[in-house]
Every structure is written in structure tokens, then in C-alpha cells.
Amino acid sequence: MASRILRKGLIFLVSLVSASVVVFAFMAVLPGDPARVALGTNATPEAVARLHEEYGTDRPALVQYWDWVSGLAVGDFGRSYVTGVQIGPQILDRFQVTLWLVLSAMVVALLIALPLGIAAAMRHRRLSGTLLSGLSQVGVAVPNFLVGIMLITLFSVHLRWLPSGGWTPPAEDPWGFAQRLLLPAVSLGLVQGAILTRYVRSAILDVLREDFLRTARAKGLRPHQALLRHGLRNAAIPVVTVLALQLATLLVGAVVIERVFVIPGLGSLLLDGVGDRDLLLVQGVVMVLVLAVLLINFVVDVLYTVLDPRIRTAAP
Amino acid sequence: MTAPDPTEPDPRPDGPGRDPVLTVTGLSVGTDRLNLVSDVSFTLAPGERVGLIGESGSGKSLTALALMGLLPEGVHAGGTVRLAGVDGNLVTSSERALSTVRGEAMAMVFQEPMTALNPVKRVGDQVAEAMTVHGRVRDRSAARRAAVGLLDRVRLPDPAGTARAYPHQLSGGQRQRVMLAMALANEPAVLLCDEPTTALDVTVQARMLELVTSTVAESGTALVFITHDLAVVATVCERALVMYGGRIVEAGPVGEVLSRPRHPYTRGLLDASDLTATDERGRLRTIAGSVPAAGGFPEGCVFRNRCPRADITCAAVPPWAGADSGYACWHPVERDE
Numbered sequence: 001m002a003s004r005i006l007r008k009g010l011i012f013l014v015s016l017v018s019a020s021v022v023v024f025a026f027m028a029v030l031p032g033d034p035a036r037v038a039l040g041t042n043a044t045p046e047a048v049a050r051l052h053e054e055y056g057t058d059r060p061a062l063v064q065y066w067d068w069v070s071g072l073a074v075g076d077f078g079r080s081y082v083t084g085v086q087i088g089p090q091i092l093d094r095f096q097v098t099l100w101l102v103l104s105a106m107v108v109a110l111l112i113a114l115p116l117g118i119a120a121a122m123r124h125r126r127l128s129g130t131l132l133s134g135l136s137q138v139g140v141a142v143p144n145f146l147v148g149i150m151l152i153t154l155f156s157v158h159l160r161w162l163p164s165g166g167w168t169p170p171a172e173d174p175w176g177f178a179q180r181l182l183l184p185a186v187s188l189g190l191v192q193g194a195i196l197t198r199y200v201r202s203a204i205l206d207v208l209r210e211d212f213l214r215t216a217r218a219k220g221l222r223p224h225q226a227l228l229r230h231g232l233r234n235a236a237i238p239v240v241t242v243l244a245l246q247l248a249t250l251l252v253g254a255v256v257i258e259r260v261f262v263i264p265g266l267g268s269l270l271l272d273g274v275g276d277r278d279l280l281l282v283q284g285v286v287m288v289l290v291l292a293v294l295l296i297n298f299v300v301d302v303l304y305t306v307l308d309p310r311i312r313t314a315a316p
Numbered sequence: 317m318t319a320p321d322p323t324e325p326d327p328r329p330d331g332p333g334r335d336p337v338l339t340v341t342g343l344s345v346g347t348d349r350l351n352l353v354s355d356v357s358f359t360l361a362p363g364e365r366v367g368l369i370g371e372s373g374s375g376k377s378l379t380a381l382a383l384m385g386l387l388p389e390g391v392h393a394g395g396t397v398r399l400a401g402v403d404g405n406l407v408t409s410s411e412r413a414l415s416t417v418r419g420e421a422m423a424m425v426f427q428e429p430m431t432a433l434n435p436v437k438r439v440g441d442q443v444a445e446a447m448t449v450h451g452r453v454r455d456r457s458a459a460r461r462a463a464v465g466l467l468d469r470v471r472l473p474d475p476a477g478t479a480r481a482y483p484h485q486l487s488g489g490q491r492q493r494v495m496l497a498m499a500l501a502n503e504p505a506v507l508l509c510d511e512p513t514t515a516l517d518v519t520v521q522a523r524m525l526e527l528v529t530s531t532v533a534e535s536g537t538a539l540v541f542i543t544h545d546l547a548v549v550a551t552v553c554e555r556a557l558v559m560y561g562g563r564i565v566e567a568g569p570v571g572e573v574l575s576r577p578r579h580p581y582t583r584g585l586l587d588a589s590d591l592t593a594t595d596e597r598g599r600l601r602t603i604a605g606s607v608p609a610a611g612g613f614p615e616g617c618v619f620r621n622r623c624p625r626a627d628i629t630c631a632a633v634p635p636w637a638g639a640d641s642g643y644a645c646w647h648p649v650e651r652d653e
């Protein structure tokens with residue numbers, strides 16, 4: 001168990017370093033000189049060269065890479081080429097916003113997917129089960145921004161219950177924060193929940209066919225008891241995998257919803273950075289995303305070992 | 317012997333004189349389109365050991381699952397199954413009523429020990445659950461201790477250690493012992509064993525059979541032992557029911573059925589399992605043809621398309637001849653043949 005986690009930790013570090021190389025190399029070969037973008041089309045070559053010197057972009061690539069990576073290691077992301085602002089605090093700020101949004105969306109998704117998926121699996125031969133499946137199919141097909149716009153139309157424009165967008169940090173005004181978080185979280189969560197419902201349903205269906213569930217019933221457990229006590233933990237393994245994938249894709253994928261609800265999230269920051277040729281900012285955001293995805297995978301790996309003793313006791 | 321009168325109500329094989337613990341009458345199993353088991357009737361005396369013999373596809377496992385009320389989705393049972401001390405017909409009982417019977421008055425050991433245990437739960441907890449679910453023990457720690465005792469009873473070495481193990485850490489034979497411990501936890505009146513040794517090594521098989529026989533004797537549990545292996549029936553059982561095509565074709569004391577069979581199918585099974593007898597071309601004897609797919613058995617006598625004795629009479633279902641021991645055949649093998 002310990003050696004397995006150690007091994008996973010090593011893989012984590014290696015992945016992180018290789019990702020930094022790839023990200024840096026990619027940004028270096030990308031067309032578009034940040035100095036030229038900053039100075040405009042009429043800049044003199046001298047001005048461009050001066051700015052290059054100021055940014056440090058005139059130095060050899062390897063030196064630049066080392067400079068960047070050693071900064072990252074201590075949390076220094078550098079200064080934006082475009083705005084001159086420190087990138088680190090900016091990313092941290094935006095990341096918090098996105099994390100709130102994505103985590104609450106996943107909670108909504110789970111609240112939808114677990115009961116619906118289980119119900120759909122247990123009634124899969126009945127009309128009600130087929131209807132639930134069909135409903136989740138429709139949910140998968142609807143884009144989340146459309147759900148967002150419909151929710152705004154209903155709850156903000158017609159009913160005037162909730163604000164149509166914006167962001168308030170939770171520490172400043174918890175009530176305002178919750179009000180502004182609700183609609184975007186539900187918009188994201190509904191669609192993710194529909195996707196997750198399908199995975200929960202198939203995981204439960206698989207588990208219902210298992211011999212050990214029949215053994216549980218042969219002991220005298222009623223079908224729902226057998227599923228709760230013997231099925232859920234076995235079904236959790238594939239569901240956790242999908243959950244982690246959804247979480248990882250939403251960190252950037254939430255950008256559309258962030259735009260609809262005017263939320264200053266990480267995806268928006270990335271999009272702005274790309275638009276402004278703010279290479280250092282883009283590099284920083286991508287590295288944070290890589291780190292987050294690796295962390296999620298690491299946590300999932302640990303969860304597997306908790307859920308499944310076969311992984312825990314097997315040789316690493 | 318006289319030909320049985322088809323108009324007479326079928327006398328059925330009964331166990332010895334004591335009040336039966338299990339009475340099965342006219343049990344049928346099928347899907348919406350297919351009949352898989354028809355008209356299975358037998359009784360089981362307390363502590364009696366009965367073997368249910370037949371090839372794959374003969375309906376033995378379905379019969380056992382129907383008794384437990386654990387048929388797969390889309391498969392339904394008809395007829396009556398009565399268990400001593402339990403009100404009503406188990407076939408029509410509610411899931412709630414059945415769940416109080418399962419594991420308590422009637423328990424089952426399945427064929428495949430590798431998949432029958434929950435891979436993510438400790439073995440001891442799975443055994444203990446069999447007792448807690450029926451309120452047999454006061455609390456979890458008492459159930460845990462009782463589980464270790466049960467694991468000891470099925471002669472698992474280091475029962476306390478085994479109780480803490482997960483199924484994947486045990487061998488097939490050990491897992492099947494765990495299944496047996498679980499089934500015997502509440503000293504059921506009836507134990508159904510569905511080919512419990514088929515998936516095991518031959519050396520492990522013999523010990524498992526001996527264990528099943530001795531533990532059911534200790535607790536006075538009646539045993540229905542399903543197998544295709546005639547040698548196993550001879551070792552474990554007192555009485556044998558031979559199944560083919562979803563019907564019981566012959567029944568009687570093991571010695572009689574296995575030494576002087578009346579039904580041509582039983583005769584064929586015995587010939588096929590005799591590894592010293594060969595036909596005129598020097599090959600081992602077999603039963604001609606193969607078991608038809610589910611629902612593909614002929615009308616009338618289910619065996620007639622493979623039977624050397626079949627004629628036009630066999631187009632009608634042969635009635636049961638005899639009582640306790642008996643057979644369903646128009647042209648039985650004579651005793652001296």
C-alpha cells in the first residue's frame with residue numbers, strides 16, 4: 001500500500017516536470033511575438049528589442065525555461081507581458097472561483113445521478129426505468145450554456161428570485177455568494193449529472209448481475225439491502241473514475257458557463273490570456289490545470305485502494 | 317410389471333415416512349416463451365440427503381433457484397413449494413416473506429466460489445451478516461465471534477485470520493468452505509448445494525464432500541445436492557432424483573438407481589460414466605446425440621429423440637410409475653437387462 005502510493009507520487013512528479021517542458025516548448029514555437037503585440041504594429045525594432053530584454057525573452061530558451069520552472073517551484077509565476085501584473089495571485093484568485101463553481105456543480109451532479117442512476121438500473125425492465133434513461137439521454141444532449149440561459153430567463157428575468165450573474169467572494173457576503181453560485185452550479189450540474197446518471201446506471205446494472213449479490217440475497221437480504229450493503233461500493237469504482245474525468249474537464253470546460261454568468265473564473269482568464277498573446281499567463285494557467293488534473297488522478301488512485309482491497313493488497 | 321395407467325393421478329416419489337421438511341409439487345420454471353422445468357415433485361425428510369443428477373441444461377440449477385426464489389429476471393416459477401414451519405407456498409410468497417426464509421430455514425451454496433463472495437468485504441463480516449440479518453445474534457462483535465466459530469466448524473485453518481481476509485486472498489476450496497459456513501450459519505432445515513465441488517481441484521473436492529456430509533449430519537439439515545457426477549451422488553446422497561429436459565425422469569434410493577436403473581436415460585448416464593466398458597468399436601460409451609437447447613426438447617417424453625427404445629407411444633408424456641422410487645418411461649429397462 002505504502003509503496004504503491006510512493007510509486008504514484010513519483011509518477012506524479014515526473015508527469016509534472018514533463019508537462020512543464022511540453023507547455024514551455026509549445027508556447028515557444030507558437031507564432032506571435034508578445035513584445036510586438038504589446039507595442040503595436042508601428043513599433044520600432046529598437047523598442048521591440050528593448051522590451052525583449054525587459055521580459056528576458058532574448059535569452060536562450062533553456063535559460064528562460066529554467067528561470068520559469070524554478071520560479072514555479074516557489075510559486076512565482078512571473079509578471080504578465082501585457083498588464084505587468086503578478087500572475088500567481090491572479091491565477092490563485094481565479095482558480096478559487098472556478099473551484100467553487102465546479103465543486104458545487106459536481107455536488108449537484110451527484111445529487112441527481114446517484115438516485116436517478118440507481119432507480120433507472122433497478123427498474124431497467126420497466127417503463128419508469130426506460131423513461132429515466134431517456135431523460136438522462138436528453139440531458140446529455142442539451143448544452144450547458146442553453147440550460148444557463150433558460151435558468152436566467154426563468155429565475156432572474158421572470159421571477160426575479162436570483163441575480164443573473166456576477167460574483168461575490170464567499171468571505172465578503174456569504175448570502176450573495178450563494179445566490180450568485182446557485183444558477184451556474186445548477187446549469188453545469190444538470191448536464192454533468194445527466195452524463196453521470198448513465199454511468200451510475202450501468203455500474204449498478206453490472207453489479208446487479210454479480211454472483212455475490214445473489215449470495216447476499218440467499219443470506220436473506222432484501223434486494224435493496226443487498227444493493228446498498230454489497231453493491232454500492234463495487235459500483236463506486238467505475239463511477240469515481242468518471243467523476244474524476246468530469247472534474248478535470250470542467251476546470252476549463254466551465255468557461256462557457258463562466259461567460260454566460262459573467263463569472264471571473266480560470267477558463268475566462270485562459271481565454272483572455274490567449275487573446276492577448278500573454279504567453280507567460282497562458283503557460284501559468286496551463287501548468288496549474290496540469291497540476292490540478294494530476295492531483296485529481298492521485299486522489300482517485302488513493303480512493304481506489306480504499307474502495308477495493310484487491311488493489312490494496314496486490315503487489316505494486 | 318404392468319404398464320402404468322395414465323388416467324390415475326401421479327403417485328410421486330416420497331421420502332421416508334417422517335413428516336417432510338420440504339414438499340415440492342408440480343414445480344415448473346420458464347420464461348414467457350419457454351418451459352424450462354416441468355412438473356417437478358419430490359419431498360425431503362428432515363436430515364435426508366438427496367442428489368439431483370443431470371447433465372448441463374437439465375434444469376437442476378433452475379430448480380434449486382426456484383426453491384430459493386432467486387430465479388434470474390424474466391424467469392418465473394409455478395407450482396407449490398412448502399417448507400415445514402413456514403406458512404404458504406414459497407413460489408407465490410412475497411419477496412419480504414421469502415427473505416425471512418432464505419438463509420434461515422433454507423440456504424444455498426453456489427457453484428462458483430470465485431465470484432460468489434463480495435470482493436470488497438472481509439470474509440468474516442460476510443459470514444456474520446448471515447446471522448445479523450435474521451437477528452440471530454445481539455450485536456456485531458458477537459456475530460464476528462460466531463463467524464470465527466463457523467469458519468472453524470468448516471475446518472478452515474486459522475479461522476480468526478481467515479475472518480479478516482478478503483475473498484481474493486483465499487483459494488477456491490477455502491472460499492467454498494466460507495460459503496458453506498455462511499449457509500450453515502443459522503442451522504437451516506434445508507441446504508441446497510449447486511455443484512459446490514465442480515469448480516474445485518479433485519483433491520479438494522473429496523474433502524469438501526466429506527465436510528458437507530458431516531456438517532449437515534451435525535446440524536440435522538436436509539440436503540439437496542445438485543451434481544452431474546454420479547460418483548459424487550453415490551458418496552454423498554441417500555436418494556437420487558435424475559433430471560433430464562426439465563423433468564424428473566427417475567427417482568429412488570441411490571443404490572437402486574445407480575445399480576439397477578429403469579429409465580433409459582439413467583442407464584445411458586451410467587454406461588457413459590463406466591470408463592471400463594466400451595462399445596463394439598472399442599470406444600467409450602456415450603448417449604447418442606446431445607442435450608437440446610433450452611426449449612428444444614421434444615413433446616411427450618423429453619428423452620425420446622435420443623432414446624434407443626423410443627417408439628410412437630413416447631409421443632405422449634409418460635406417467636410416473638411407482639411412488640417413493642419410480643420412473644417416467646413407457647419402455648423401462650428391465651431389472652435383469
